[in-house]
Amino acid sequence: MAESRLIQGRYRLLDPIGRGGMGEVWRARDESLGRQVAVKCLKPLGPHHDPSFARVLRERFRREARVAAALQHRGVTVVHDFGESDGVLYLVMELLEGHNLGQLLEANRHQPLPVAEVVDIADQVTAALEYTHRQNIVHRDLKPANIMRLTDGTVKICDFGIARLGHDIGFTSRLTGTGVAMGTPHYMSPEQIGGSEVDRRSDLYSFGCVLYEIATGAPPFDHGDAWAILVGHRDTVPEPLRSHRADLPEYLERIILDLLAKRPEQRPQDAGELARRITAGRTAPVYVPTVVARPLPDPAGERRATAPRFPPRPGQPPSGSPRLPSWTQGMTTGHKATGAVPRRTPPDASAGLTGEWTARPSAAVPVPPGRGGRPAPAAESITALAGRHNAGLSLARLGRWAEAGEVHRSVAAERERLLGPDHPDTLASRYEVGFTLSRTGHPGEALGEYARVAQARERVLGIDHPDTLAARQEMAYVLGQLGRHIEAHQAYASVLAARERAMGPDHPDTLRCRHNLAFNLSRLGRLEDSYRMAAEVAAARARVLGPAHPDTLVTRYEVAYALGQLGRWPEALHTYQEVAAARARALGPDHPDTLAARYEVGISLGRLGRSAQALELYRSLVADRTRAQGATHPETLRARHGLGVNLGRLGRWEEALAESRDVCAIRERALGADHPDTLVSRREVAVGLGWLGRWADALTEYRRVAAARERVLGADHPDTLAGRNDEAHCLEQLGHGQEAAELYRRVAAVRQRRAAQGR
Incomplete structure (x- = not known):
């Protein structure tokens, strides 16, 4: 939406203040009441949604928005208005001045918040949850980004009722094809991951994950692998918080670990019980021992892992464990899920x-009492x-x-x-x-x-x-x-x-x-060997980890690449399409790995002469990359480059030239004039100029590319030699046959020398 846009003749959008999976949040002015508000604009539906679905969604949005607007509590963000404008659903909310908990942790360099602040946040959020749960409303998406601490110290929960809309629309990433929405897995309850029915105790589990993070600086299962996080939520007992932070009160540690119980019936049963426990713990006298014996931390502890060395074969989960999607069964937690x-x-x-x-x-190496006469290092x-x-x-x-x-x-x-x-x-x-x-x-x-x-x-x-x-x-x-x-x-x-x-x-x-x-x-250059080994690894990974595991798909991606290098493009296309579809189901349509596979589908279509299909794919990919990663992200520009190449293949050279020039200019600003991606775009500019008969301009661009490659890569690098061949071809087109022939001879001589040297 443009900044001058007036929603419903009342809310003037001023500037964007946030962006997420659901859409954008704008600072806006309510022209009727003369106050500033926040307007959340949900992403419009794509063309793949049919009209009947859109009608159902709008009705669901209105119902959820009414629920959110009916909530009146100091700890819940106030919703003033909602509606639809030019096909975009929007919510008007109070404008909050402050920071969400994720931002507070970021500003604090991911160090834990002060104990008094953790307790205060726990107190206020618990009161808000107690109120909302009495209204039979479950948030379903509690995480640091959805909890705001205002400048006056008030803590508010945001986005009640909106998380379920994201699930319906399909904005959230998907873990499986069975309907498990994944947002971020760090704060999801075991029953939510498994697709079971959730109630207020699921919110309490998520809140326990949030409290664990603000109290220790990291979530209970903290690593980049989504699958290990899921298994951690299912199988692994979180590390005691006081092993990370000795000054944390014992009562608070006990409360948070109880919130993180695997089974709902083992947690506090409602926010009222949680509030009573916090109050009791905060007001209880503190026992201080006469002597505090503080053992020296194991210096290898951060490197030690306790999980088995070999993963069991995929099978059934332990009796009584929460249900996970079938392809996660049998996975081990790994050292990350143990907190190491x-x-x-x-x-x-x-x-x-x-x-x-x-x-x-790994071997635990104790702290030496002193090496080379040095005193033993302090535990602190x-x-x-x-x-x-x-x-x-x-x-x-x-x-x-x-x-x-x-x-x-x-x-x-x-x-x-x-x-x-x-x-x-x-x-x-x-x-x-x-x-x-x-x-x-x-x-x-x-x-x-x-x-x-x-x-x-x-x-x-x-x-x-x-x-x-x-x-x-x-x-x-x-x-x-x-x-x-x-x-x-x-x-x-x-x-x-x-x-x-x-x-x-x-x-x-x-x-x-x-x-x-x-x-x-x-x-x-050992393409057959590469293909054979990649195919063997893909089969082994499918057997050990499962066909939809990310590592299996990475190797199948490599199989497709090898097939393309061997000129077996129909097989490469089919494999890339299967990988893209599997990643979309497992990781979500906007995950970088899914988008990477779609890009390779476009490459394969182009190689097979199906440029019209490739062009449409790249248009869609550019739009998705721009939404997910931004207009100037290198991968967005790579997709735009592919779009320009296929415009050329279709003979639409004026459009192709405009596209390649634009991409080249952005890459030069963002990456530098001599970056390989910039030079690839500059060469594409030269190709377009040549096809339009503008050979003198093309020669200038080809020479710039060859000179830059020579500076960066050396005179005998294959890319430099290819650039010199382009230059010679251009000279030929301009009628400078003798000069072109001399340049061709020089390039051939360098290549022969490289071949003789075995390079």
Whole structure:
């Protein structure tokens, strides 16, 4: 909606103040009453919804909005009005000045809130829930983003009745095809995940997750893998809060852990009972022991995992456990669900959502009483460093790699000073430094860090220890990033042999290594070998993890890529389409992995000459990427590039040229003039100019591309040589045959020299 838009002749939208899965929230002015309000505009329905569904939805919206508007409590956001304007459903609410709990945690660098503030928030939200539950209303989507703390200290719950609308419209991601809505899984009750009926006790469980997070700085099951979070909610007892924060009152810890009971009947039965327990605990006298014995924290504790090394075969859940979708049965929680700091194995090289499903026990190394004459480090120092290490991991999970790298470098230096260079905690931080370097475009520096970690771990833990192998596998990954694929192949093969010896051929870590090896084989030009190995890994992952598991789909994606490289485009298209459909069901239509698979469907359609279909797919993909990630996101621009290419294939060169110029300009501003994506767009501009007969302009663009590639990649890099060939072709079209022939000869000579050198 434009900023000048007037809703129903009354509410003038001023500026956007929030965006989420349901739509946008605007600061607006109520022209009738002269006050400022917040207007939530729900996303319009897409063309795939039929008119009868739209009618049902509008009626449901009005019913839910009336319910929300009828709530009158200090702790619930006031709804003033609702309606529909030009096909867009909207709610008018009081404008709240303050921050939601997620923002408060972010501002506090994900450190826990003060105890008094946690208790006050618990008190106020409990009172609001007690009121709403008496009205027979269940929120269903309690999370930090839906709880606001105003500037005057008042706490309010937002979005009552609106979460269910999102479920109906299909805006929320889906975990399964059976109707389980996933929003964010960190705050969902076991019965909600399993698709069972929910009541007020489900809200209490979600509120327990929120309290756990604001009291400790992290949710009870905190990691990036949605499936492990689900299994954590189902099977894993949360770590005691006081193991993270000793100053938390015992009564508050007991209340929060009771809220997180797996079965509804084991929790407080209503918000009234919860309120009585909070009041009783807050007013009870505190027992202070004469001597406080505080054991030294285990420095390896953040790295230790307690789950089995090998996942059981898929089967039935334990008797009496809450129901989860069938494809989640038999999964282990992994170290993340136990609350330990994640120790990553390398992601699949094709990128995607991958999960760590098993834990790998590592040796616990006690804090030395003193090394080299140094005094033993203080327990408080070690605990503080563990907290900062966790903060770095949280930044990485948010994609803030540069900031994460700064945190890990600082922690690594401090741990080395306190514990020594070969201590497992020091090496864990060094490992994370390498990880952030590889993700911020510094693979050479990352290789150095990983080599240092691998050598130290080999000395301390042994050559076949899982932590040593993890570092060596990351070395292989960054060697691939550096284009050193032969060395990467040797490293992967060595790690794979060790993993098969220690863990067996079907262990998820073994399969992950084989996947990466298959990926690297394709980069060596061994396409048949790459396809064969990827197909074997996909079959094994489907057997061990299930056909809809994200890791299985990542490997099937790689199978499709190999098929395309082999020119088997009909099979590649079919496989990409299956992966895209499976990801849409499991992860949701707007998940980055789903969108990536749809992009490859477009590539395959174009390769098969079905450019009209590819064009429509890319138009839809651009719209979805823009909505989900923004107009200037690199993946949105990649989809727009594909759109421009297919416009050209259809002979619509003026449109293709305009599109490629626009994308090139945005990429240059966002990524830089010499970035590979910018240069790809600039080459597409030159192609369009050539097809329009504007060869002199095309030559200028081709020369810019070739010169930039030579600066960045070197004169004999294949991409530079391809750019020089483009330049020669352009010279030919302009009638400069002799100059073109000389350039062709130079390029051919360099290629022959490279072939003779085996490069």
